Amino acid sequence: MTTRTLHLNAFLMGVGHHEAAWRHPRTEPARLTDVRHYQQLARVAERGRLDSLFLADGLALQGDVRHNALGGLEPLTLLSALATVTDHIGLIATVSTTYNEPFHVARKFASLDHISGGRAGWNIVTSAAEAEARNFGIERPAHADRYARATEFLEVVTKLWDSWEDDAVVGDRRAGLYADAGRIHPLDHDGTHFRVRGPLNTSRTPQGHPLLVQAGSSQDGKEFAARFAEAVFTAQQTLAEGQEFYADLKGRMARYGRNPGELLVLPGISPIIGSTEREALRLEKELEDLIIPAYGLAQLSHMTGIELSHDDLDRPLPEVSVETEGAQSRRKLVIDLARRENLTVRRLLGRLAGGRGHRVVAGTPEQIADEIQVWFENGAADGFNIMPPTLPGGLEDFVDHVVPELQIRGLFRREYEGRTLRENYGLARPASRYAAPARDEELDAVVAS
């Protein structure tokens, strides 16, 4: 038994994370744009008492649409439709800081936080793909410039969320006083990337700040996470790598005046679950047999920067230099994986098809729980980002078979601790930076009375 509680996020992606999921009999690819599909997934995740669900996003059609189910829904629009059919689960959407304005982003997440009763989270991305820049008429900014913008973006967004103090709305109908204007603050932000007057035109939300999530693993990404993020999604293939990342990230927090408990590290895991190990391996093989090599080759070429063709399938990955730092952490992970396990390109495609570099584990519920427990108890994870190979089936398997095993082991909750995402993640609700301390005491006195 441990006194820490595991945190689990359901990473939802179309009809499954495996790139061939749409071809497998367990899925219905026509449900890609059907809100009821996602509502069902949200309800299943909530039945499993998962902390949150998460939708990734990009701002361009990427990957070969001939061979994968692409063209789904925009995350923020979708999440408020999921908020209304759930009560507890957190709702995390990916939104880019490179191709947006802070006022819009602050307002949409504030709205989602109101609509969901305090369950909104923002996965902050800086949009690395050139294809995305081409949909916004600009050259893709350099990595460091994207992070510089993201940093100021976060300053502005959090100021906007703070611009209405908690007790700004008075609502005194008799006196005709709706709000105390002295508790609603302009920002007058005037920075390098943004000039924003404020205040926000949406009142202070249940969580104060919707939860801040991040997934970059570059130096800039880790530094950004150490400063702002409250949860980090990450791809780590081995326990040793997971431990190193965990210690590295948590170690960076002190310089921003934060303690390690204020950030949850959630590595990705794609669990391929069978009632026996043989059944799990059979499902893994079924999915692998549905892979279209041309699709994977294009993805792998894009990810590694190596031009690959069908002729390379049964050879090892060509030798290339790997920068150990910089923007391309996923590239390094993939090349390391191929070298470490001495994989042919074909085998590497199979390993990547399940989770695009995230760890894939096929086994019984007990074996999956073992993996989770080892990482959780050995300084590599505060929880996991669950990436079911097929949806809804793979999520149902996890909720019905792995979650009970984790509960029996005392690792995972049987009931939600709170109503907001912050409460379930065990994170504090931030105060408004504009609130005078004396006023807070007054408010406490009012609340206590």
Next chain:
Amino acid sequence: MTTRTLHLNAFLMGVGHHEAAWRHPRTEPARLTDVRHYQQLARVAERGRLDSLFLADGLALQGDVRHNALGGLEPLTLLSALATVTDHIGLIATVSTTYNEPFHVARKFASLDHISGGRAGWNIVTSAAEAEARNFGIERPAHADRYARATEFLEVVTKLWDSWEDDAVVGDRRAGLYADAGRIHPLDHDGTHFRVRGPLNTSRTPQGHPLLVQAGSSQDGKEFAARFAEAVFTAQQTLAEGQEFYADLKGRMARYGRNPGELLVLPGISPIIGSTEREALRLEKELEDLIIPAYGLAQLSHMTGIELSHDDLDRPLPEVSVETEGAQSRRKLVIDLARRENLTVRRLLGRLAGGRGHRVVAGTPEQIADEIQVWFENGAADGFNIMPPTLPGGLEDFVDHVVPELQIRGLFRREYEGRTLRENYGLARPASRYAAPARDEELDAVVAS
């Protein structure tokens, strides 16, 4: 009896359109950020078989928050939460073309159209307020520049909506062919304001194009509406003005190759409803008695450009020149109203408090229906934009008492004609501009077989 069908839109605004609604016992101002309030309104409007509901929006906190219930939810985020609790009603959100990017806007409305099964509509605005510009770090662009950008914005958005042909998704699991890449098109748009590569990363939606709505009444605004809009919300005080606007707008359409039936003109009306005329007038008086003159004076000063104080309350509006054209159509309307009816400033505030320049009619359900019928049958309206003074009560009154009267007169539907907003508005579904005609015939053959 008429063979035309009236179209009715529920214009939802917080706890009511009357600026003092939040002080009236019929409302609960704390519901301003409560999604259940809006879900209730959507269900009431759908019970009344209204075509659509609509949320206005601005990108700054405008008006004095001390004296009015401000700081509500962002429309697009809210609408998908309403989509999931309704089946038929159209869902129209205001989004600005001045402070957004076409790729985002196309994608969010496409997502809402998928989520709602073809009920999304976009009220296109260009954001006239200086306060809005200050939240985006730029000088407010001139009126003509805003419309020039809006025009190109619409070109890009509709191209993005067309970028996936209707039959682009094949979904052949056995062959491993998800989509026909030849039916998904880049735009390669390269214009004055935007360079957008495309295609969209959301597939073709049920309506093809979410419905395009507009509300500008300037020359530029009317020209833009004649070119793009399929429904127009407008403020018109008298039948003669309504007729003039209606004929003017419809007369402009031919130059864009459109016929008058492809655009619905929906003037605003705030119905204050009583079972007797006396009861209606009493409710109007109750609301008027709750007005805070300082709030209305500030609004009126802003709207007219005339500095007004408490000392002016019992005098006529000072003489000012009124341009007959240009950006300030609402200014002209207000000044004309004061002159025509010889109103003191105090009386003018009372007239504006109900609908900010939209027509306010207090009376019995029969009297309200009479007004609607006269405008509908005399070339001033294809329907109305219903602006209840209080919410939900004012909308319930309209649905329970005015709608049945309109149905008895044969003016309004008893059941929805279709499932999409376009079907209920009686408007065609646009074809993708990228679809080859021959392919359309093939598709028809497939659909018919």
